[in-house]
Amino acid sequence: MTRAVSPDLPARLRAALDARLQGVSRNAAAERAAAISRTYRDGGGSAVIAGETDALAYALARMPATYAANVASLNALIEARPDFMPATLLDVGAGPGTATWAAAEALPSLQSFTLLDANEALRRLALDLFDESGRQVYYPRGDARALLAKAQAADFVVANYVIGEMGEAERAALASLMWEKTRDTLLVVEPGTPAGYARIIALRSLLIAAGAHVAAPCPHDGPCPLAAPDWCHFVQRLQRSRAHKQIKGADAPFEDEKFAYVALSRASVSRHASRVLAQPEAGKVEVAAKLCTPDGLETTRVPRRDKAAYAEARRWRWGDAVSLN
Template structure:
């Protein structure tokens, strides 16, 4: 049971993982599709997800087994990425206690689940999804909140969004053209106090996040995370800003993905912007810390110097001990 203003997501070794009842429901969902068919559909999703030239517009309506395969294949990873980003957002706004959520491109509901597990204050979610089969899958899973309403809606066609505390667009803006992304964000910024955008941790996904960041800042919002400033992003092509969360694979995941490892790494890019008072990190670690003999190298994005490389020596005592514990994506 959730209590207080904020609770941390369920974790395994510090990693956000979906609640057991959600994972059990995904297992039950998969049981309705033959193992061979499910594995074949997961193969198609994997190929599409990793193809930088793939058309992500979902022009054709999904078949039921395709929607189920997507939920089984992607929901644990998108949950983990979104929950990680929400934790960074909550750290930047310690008193953040949203009561209402708008879940844009909601799919099977991973973002709503992540927000419900992060914020005990959350009471209601409005889920917008354009594919009826994904909406059908979401209805077959347990609700994350007592009040979750789903609407079939194309984001590009919505002229006005409802007034909302928190809006999350998780892995959905990449399906829109750049001009449509600008339009959606312009309308969203008029109604939402805080906006979180999460995309795949690829150059293409980061391009969407960077565009969203620029647009939201231009509309008067402040960046809460991961960036320590509102200035122009210092990342230049071909580099891109992304983070990683390691999550355990269930037996079902290992089976449908034909995987031997008991874990997977989800790479993601994100930006959170707000109209609320915010205290972003002074700096954030942008790569895995490089441990060398007697020192550690940190790649940072800072509020004063932009991108910078810092060497922390053993002679620095407590600072060195902290550097030994710091992880990619954490504030410094």
């Protein structure tokens, strides 16, 4: 049984962020975070992050949630591939290094970390955070796309909330190039919106046609069985720190991050578990769960009279991989 990594930021990263926040107006940082969020919602990209305060505001507002989504995706990948022990990581569109932090926590076999991003403010912040925590990474300056074309292949390639910032043709070209640089497994994480899901499905189809196999979340390499307006996404709850609440202007002690993802491997997964696609309904008579199975979509009903199966089904949660007897 593999150990699931916590969705909360590692203590070293929290400490490094808190240290960077000293002497910075939290009101100013909150205003910049809100402006950056509006730009992203309106279809803009990371170009709006133009300086040190912008980069810190973005990291404080978004790093906890994107880290949690990456960890949830990594936990699912490791459960499906317990033998996955990559040594090298390539983080495409790395920003402040969120996906690298998550991968390093989830995969202790990793020894080499290469990060690529065109945004200089985010790159500088990432290097500061890694330096303060003692982690060594390679994060060259320059155009991310050009650097990716010249980069060495890695065992594990990650792209975290990146492909939504480009057009369809550009996304397809980037997907193909990332797969070319992938020795073993590629993980792509996007917002858990219908548009984010559509991008994941398009990339999934393109790379399956190029020989990839799905490791997670899908229990098969076939077409997605969901039909609009439904879409495949998951939710990860994370705790908010005091600084996170201040930057977000929020009172709730937690946040629920919706995300969509796909992990694609060179080798096929020998045995796929079914995936829980929504929070199961647990009643006194039965547990009803919407599952994506190796044979397609189905609603499974586990009656209470089957005591062992019923007790197990009551523990199922949205996003879990489950085996049906």
